[in-house]
Amino acid sequence: MEARGARSLEDRLLGTGGAASGARSVPPGAGGRRMPLPAPRPSPGVLVLSTLADYIPELITVFAVFFVADMVYVLDHYFVHYDRDRYRKTHARHHRRYNGPKSGPQLDAFELSTYNSAAFGLLVAMSVLTLFTGNVGFVAGAALKWVHSLVFHCYQHGWWTGVSIRNVRPDRPPASWGLATASYHAWHHSNPNDTRFTFAESWAGFDRILEKLHPWLIRFTVDARAGRLYHLPARGERPSA
C-alpha cells in the first residue's frame, strides 16, 4: 500500500518537483523531446520521515489522548484520596500492600482489574471518537496508555521485594516539571499522604499544577462536601481526611 502524501513530502525534501514520485519532467532546451530523467532513489530515512509525515494528525491524536488520559488518571487518583468510603473500599488496599514486605504477585487481581477496567473504559470511549472521525489515533492513544499503565507499574513494582517500597526508595523526589518516572511515582505508593504530589505517571507537571489548584479543588471532593475535612487547606497544606 502506498503511503499517503509520500510524493509531496518526498518531492519537497528532494526538491524534484514531482520527479521523485515517478512523474517525468522535460528539461529546458530539450526541443520538446521527452527525456526521461532518472528518478532519484530516496534514502530510507526520507521514506520513514515521509511516512511519518503522512500520519501527523494521527500521531498528534495519539499523543493528545495519552496526555489527557494521564491527566484524568491523576485527577481521579486525587479525588479517591479525598473520598473516605471509596478509599477504604478500594484504594487503601493498594497502599497497604506496598508499605509492607512483598506478599503477593507484582499486580494482584484488584490492581489488575483497576488498571484494566480504567484502560478498557478509555479504549471504548476513544473507539467511538475513531468511529465518528476515522482517526485511528484515538484508539491507538488509548491502547498505548493501557500498555504504558501495565508496563509502568510492573516495572515499578519490580523494586518491591522482601522490604517495603518505603525502604527501597526512601528519597523524596524533587518537585519537577519533567517526566514522571517510575521512581517518582513510587513515592506516592509509599507516602500516599505527602504534601508533594506524585500522582502522575507520565508528566510530573500535572502534580505541580494540582498542588497549586489543591486549595480550591479540594472543595469539590466527596470528603469536603460531606464536611469530613476539619478545615480547608492553605496552599501546600494537605490535611488528612
Place this chain on the structure above:
Amino acid sequence: MNWLAWDTRSYLGAALGGVVGFFLFRAGLGADWFAPWLIGVGIGLGCALITRERSGLRGVVLACIAAWAAALAQVVLVSGGGLWEGIVGFHATLDLPTFLAHLGGIVGAFVFGRTSFRGDAQDRVAGSGSREFGV
C-alpha cells in the same frame, strides 16, 4: 470489573432495550424514517426501567455502546457491503443530519442509562464491584 459500574441486571435491561430499538429503527427505515437514535434511547430506557441503582459511569458506558450499536445497525441495514468496510467508512457517511440522529441516541443512552425509574433506587457506591476482591 470494579470501575465500569458493572451490574448484570442493568446491562441485561440495556441489551433488551437495544434490541427493541433496533427493530423500531428497522421498521422506521421501511417508512423512510431514518432514526438510529431509537437504538440508543432503547438502550437507556431498557436499563432505567430495570436497574436498582443510579450511576453516571454506567451512563457513559451505555452511551459508548449505543454509539457502536447504532453505527453497526446503519451499516447492516442501510449502507450494505462488508461489515469491516462499513465500519471503517462510517465516518464518511456522516453529514450533519445523520450525525445529529446518531448523537441523539448517544445522549439518550447517557441520560436514561445513568438513572433509574424505580422510586427506591440508590446512587451506586463507587468501588462496590470490588466486593469480589475481599476488601
